[in-house]
Amino acid sequence: MFKSFYLNKKFAIYAYGVLAVLILFIYTQIALTVALNEWYRDFYDILQAPKAEISKEEFLQNVKDANNSALAQKEFNEANFINKASVYIYQNSLEFFTGSRNVKGHSAYGMISFYHLVMVFLSIALPYVLIYALSVYIASLYALKWREAMTFEYIKFWKEKDDNIEGSSQRIQEDCYRFSKLVEDLGIKIFKAFMTLLAFLPILYTLSDPISKALFNSISDENVFSFLKHIDGFLVYLALFVSLGGLLISWFVGIKLPGLEYNNQKAEAAFRKELVYAEDNRSKYASDKSILELFTGITTNYKRLFLHYGYFNIWLIMFEQSLVILPFLIVAPSLFSGVVGLGIVMQMNSAFDNVRTSFSVFILNWTMITELRSVYKRLKEFEKNVGYK
Structure with a gap:
């Protein structure tokens, strides 16, 4: 069952090469999932401390206060090899949409913070959906190729x-x-x-x-x-x-x-x-x-x-x-x-x-x-x- 695919020279390159691609896709999906877990914390903190209106000056001050590169770097350094990618993805998404790598610790948040966090979510969730769909397609082709290897290997013995x-x-x-x-x-x-x-x-x-x-x-x-x-x-x-x-x-x-x-x-x-x-x-x-x-x-x-x-x-x-x-x-x-x-x-x-x-x-x-x-x-x-x- 396994030998016909993984130990067959005709299929070995495909078997191990595509397997490596699937592992890379799984790693990326996990990294994005952890990034979304970080997003949950910030998003629900915003929902817990709403403010009807917040001025542009207050928002910029919040960004300035939250933009602590030392804290962000510490969080990155303490992450393991999987979560380093997650922290990097999340912090850079925050910085792109809010100008800050950290939005925690404020007493109140306005609608502008809410919309920015929604955009951060989309920037993480949409790539996850695309990668997941692609991985399912490639995995299906992988199973089909495995079936081909098993089928022709068995037929040789069965015909005898x-x-x-x-x-x-x-x-x-x-x-x-x-x-x-x-x-x-x-x-x-x-x-x-x-x-x-x-x-x-x-x-x-x-x-x-x-x-x-x-x-x-x-x-x-x-x-x-x-x-x-x-x-x-x-x-x-x-x-x-x-x-x-x-x-x-x-x-x-x-x-x-x-x-x-x-x-x-x-x-x-x-x-x-x-x-x-x-x-x-x-x-x-x-x-x-x-x-x-x-x-x-x-x-x-x-x-x-x-x-x-x-x-x-x-x-x-x-x-x-x-x-x-x-x-x-x-x-x-x-x-x-x-x-x-x-x-x-x-x-x-x-x-x-x-x-x-x-x-x-x-x-x-x-x-x-x-x-x-x-x-x-x-x-x-x-x-x-x-x-x-």
């Missing part, structure tokens, strides 16, 4: 076998593409999740300190939960705990899905095979009895599959919806006690969601993983039957 192999046409025609497409989709999501963690973990770790102190301020040192006050990066550990717990539960809830998917493919292959034979000899194949038996097997398996996916979807939706409000419950004490402003709340919510979603990448794509396991099992059996090594 005289004995019949169950569902061979389906495995070559359909499963090769499904495998390459699923691996490409899942691989990109996992790598993007990894890069997102590298970018957002430092942000969430930094935001954890004031929020956790306000959250556990009322807990006395004699309380059994007093240790929570002294955990650095509390929000990071919370996101990890929630995600691992969700993954463990998802494993048990969906434990039967891979087997059902595999059985479903076998039932579909048998039905398709009968219809293909009937194209050449309808008197011998596709009788009412055989069609009824084959289709009954398909419907029985699908009903079981739908039932188990129903259980799994109930759990997954409950898990996702319950986490929408969790960050706000955590940060509420800090907001209402005045420790943080609305901008920090929204920045924390965005950072927490990105970290938690990245930790939960396997939960959120469990259906895809289940399907991939089924396809992999079928192709592995096919390789063994045709003597592919």
Whole structure:
């Protein structure tokens, strides 16, 4: 499956070259996402401190006060290798539209600041949309090329076998593409999740300190939960705990899905095979009895599959919806006690969601993983039957 594409001289340059391009696109998307996270802080701070009118002199004074190159340089220096690009993008977008690389710290903001921040958002969001669309297109071509490599490699071995192999046409025609497409989709999501963690973990770790102190301020040192006050990066550990717990539960809830998917493919292959034979000899194949038996097997398996996916979807939706409000419950004490402003709340919510979603990448794509396991099992059996090594 992998050898035919990555170790084949005919496809190796394409395989590794386009993969490098996709990695570059993912890096750029993460950098723009982090830049938007910085924008959330400033934008919601502006919404929290509105002023009906602000004179041009006040605005210019704000720009002058905020234009602290030393502070901007410090923020850039403290960022990791992913976030340096994000800080650079955001600071330069601010400077282009506002004349300042820093708009934080004012007691009030006017409409002019609001419109400038909207333009900053568009300058970050629009390139993200274009890069994302281009990466999806290139990734689709990548999966197609992978299918081509697998298909012609398998056909060489399959043509040498005289004995019949169950569902061979389906495995070559359909499963090769499904495998390459699923691996490409899942691989990109996992790598993007990894890069997102590298970018957002430092942000969430930094935001954890004031929020956790306000959250556990009322807990006395004699309380059994007093240790929570002294955990650095509390929000990071919370996101990890929630995600691992969700993954463990998802494993048990969906434990039967891979087997059902595999059985479903076998039932579909048998039905398709009968219809293909009937194209050449309808008197011998596709009788009412055989069609009824084959289709009954398909419907029985699908009903079981739908039932188990129903259980799994109930759990997954409950898990996702319950986490929408969790960050706000955590940060509420800090907001209402005045420790943080609305901008920090929204920045924390965005950072927490990105970290938690990245930790939960396997939960959120469990259906895809289940399907991939089924396809992999079928192709592995096919390789063994045709003597592919």
